[in-house]
Amino acid sequence: VTYPFAGLEVPFAIATLAFFGVFLAWQFVMETKHHKAIIGNFTA
Amino acid sequence: MTDQATAMTTLFTEFYFFLCIVLMFFIHMGFCMYEVGVARTKNVQHTLLKNAMAIPTIGIAFYLFGMWIYIALQGWPVATTEVSFATGFEPWSKTLAPNLADRISGVFLGAFMLFGMTAGSIVSGAIIERSKTIGFLILAVYVGAVAWVVPAAWAWAGNGWMVQYLGYHDQYCSAILHSVAGFAALAILINLGPRIGKFAPNGEPREIPAHNPWMVTLGLFMIYVGFFGFYAACHIPIVNIAAEGQPAYWTATNIYGFPITLSGVTMNFLLALLAGMMTAYMVSGGNAFWTFSGGLTGLISASSGNDLYHPVVAAMLAVAGTIFGYMMHNWVEKRFKLDDAVGAVAVHGYCGVFGGIAAGFLLWGYPAINPSAGTLVALSEGAGWFGTNAEGLPIITPMGNIIGTLVFAIGFGFIPTYIIARVLKAFGMLRVDPKVELTGLDGDAQGATYPNLSGAEAAFEKLQRKEAKT
Numbered sequence: 001v002t003y004p005f006a007g008l009e010v011p012f013a014i015a016t017l018a019f020f021g022v023f024l025a026w027q028f029v030m031e032t033k034h035h036k037a038i039i040g041n042f043t044a
Numbered sequence: 045m046t047d048q049a050t051a052m053t054t055l056f057t058e059f060y061f062f063l064c065i066v067l068m069f070f071i072h073m074g075f076c077m078y079e080v081g082v083a084r085t086k087n088v089q090h091t092l093l094k095n096a097m098a099i100p101t102i103g104i105a106f107y108l109f110g111m112w113i114y115i116a117l118q119g120w121p122v123a124t125t126e127v128s129f130a131t132g133f134e135p136w137s138k139t140l141a142p143n144l145a146d147r148i149s150g151v152f153l154g155a156f157m158l159f160g161m162t163a164g165s166i167v168s169g170a171i172i173e174r175s176k177t178i179g180f181l182i183l184a185v186y187v188g189a190v191a192w193v194v195p196a197a198w199a200w201a202g203n204g205w206m207v208q209y210l211g212y213h214d215q216y217c218s219a220i221l222h223s224v225a226g227f228a229a230l231a232i233l234i235n236l237g238p239r240i241g242k243f244a245p246n247g248e249p250r251e252i253p254a255h256n257p258w259m260v261t262l263g264l265f266m267i268y269v270g271f272f273g274f275y276a277a278c279h280i281p282i283v284n285i286a287a288e289g290q291p292a293y294w295t296a297t298n299i300y301g302f303p304i305t306l307s308g309v310t311m312n313f314l315l316a317l318l319a320g321m322m323t324a325y326m327v328s329g330g331n332a333f334w335t336f337s338g339g340l341t342g343l344i345s346a347s348s349g350n351d352l353y354h355p356v357v358a359a360m361l362a363v364a365g366t367i368f369g370y371m372m373h374n375w376v377e378k379r380f381k382l383d384d385a386v387g388a389v390a391v392h393g394y395c396g397v398f399g400g401i402a403a404g405f406l407l408w409g410y411p412a413i414n415p416s417a418g419t420l421v422a423l424s425e426g427a428g429w430f431g432t433n434a435e436g437l438p439i440i441t442p443m444g445n446i447i448g449t450l451v452f453a454i455g456f457g458f459i460p461t462y463i464i465a466r467v468l469k470a471f472g473m474l475r476v477d478p479k480v481e482l483t484g485l486d487g488d489a490q491g492a493t494y495p496n497l498s499g500a501e502a503a504f505e506k507l508q509r510k511e512a513k514t
Binding site: 003006009010012013016017020023024027028031034035037038039041042 | 097101104105107108134135136137138141142176177178181182473476477479480482483487488
């Protein structure tokens with residue numbers, strides 16, 4: 001023979017892509033929240 | 045594998061690329077240190093994580109579609125109009141897993157993935173201290189997994205249509221990767237604007253002090269180390285390049301299947317690096333930041349043809365390219381008020397274009413490819429629009445390299461990145477609010493950067509002593 005879950009490579013690839021999307025969405029939400037907190041505490 | 049010679053050749057190639065990947069990771073250690081050193085204390089953690097998160101973001105994107113682009117688009121759209129979805133580099137491919145029938149695809153993809161991360165990281169440094177991480181990561185995916193990859197498919201593979209028809213030659217990616225990333229950075233900077241206070245009311249640029257020059261120095265030295273791996277990864281380390289019916293001839297080759305020696309390449313690498321440092325030291329009047337960046341300007345100015353130059357030619361190219369890059373940086377900064385925090389546009393953009401065009405003149409007449417079964421390079425029908433040699437092989441010409449270099453820097457680096465940056469700007473995803481910039485992008489986490497200086501450590505000591513008494 002030439003890994004486990006052989007035959008399920010495509011679903012795993014889609015899951016990886018979905019995880020990638022979740023990461024970018026998480027980054028957007030958390031960064032927006034972080035910046036709002038800074039602006040709220042801003043002193044000149 | 046049933047015979048030892050085949051096994052040794054295969055396993056050596058596998059391990060060679062593996063070591064290149066490890067070495068290239070030094071580029072990212074270097075970029076992280078360099079950028080963090082240049083940033084002010086209030087922006088250290090944001091700068092670090094913005095750059096560090098480009099590594100997995102580009103890496104995953106490159107695995108999912110970047111390498112497929114490189115393999116699938118080599119002939120498209122000139123030599124062929126077909127695009128394959130069975131290249132062996134789709135993300136679900138069996139050849140990328142532990143596979144006893146394929147010991148090379150994984151390490152080959154790994155090396156390319158590190159190239160892509162480098163492209164994205166080049167952009168990162170230019171835009172520190174006022175850019176949003178989400179906007180940068182979206183741009184980094186384009187630059188690291190698409191923008192340089194299409195040019196690489198066309199012009200950085202023996203079967204790429206630009207190599208076959210234009211005779212394009214850019215062995216260590218002066219134009220294909222560096223100029224694309226440099227001009228992408230330029231496009232972002234135009235949309236992003238300078239840091240508050242970078243330019244005086246009379247328009248004179250101000251020096252924004254780096255918070256840790258030692259990190260800048262060590263970071264750039266680490267990038268040098270990583271570029272040894274970058275160069276090595278651009279080779280096929282051992283392959284039989286004999287034509288059919290001829291006696292076997294085993295050698296290392298460049299990416300176009302042309303025989304080269306790692307020994308000669310090492311000399312060219314070192315001479316270009318060293319001459320670049322000396323030149324930058326002189327033209328900048330001993331400025332440490334520019335002196336160390338000069339190693340890279342020298343290297344990138346000679347990289348297109350550093351597989352075939354003589355070391356002293358590489359050195360002189362490094363001198364000329366470094367002067368050109370340094371002067372362009374200062375002129376553009378003053379004339380257009382562009383705030384490039386690390387000189388990325390100059391080091392990679394201007395010097396990348398310089399190197400790509402220079403190779404067309406200096407290597408004029410060299411065969412652009414060396415077809416052989418071993419390297420899987422085959423001559424296309426009608427190859428060599430700008431000339432062929434006596435054997436019918438396309439030759440390297442100034443015209444071919446000028447066209448290719450400008451298409452890459454402007455067509456793939458500048459224009460698409462400008463459009464993406466413009467859209468991100470319209471959605472408020474490119475630049476932070478001025479209040480965030482003035483406070484510092486780390487927000488209330490600033491104290492954790494240097495707790496011994498911020499009072500955070502002393503506050504904990506006080507708490508610890510208080511609790512110890514009770």
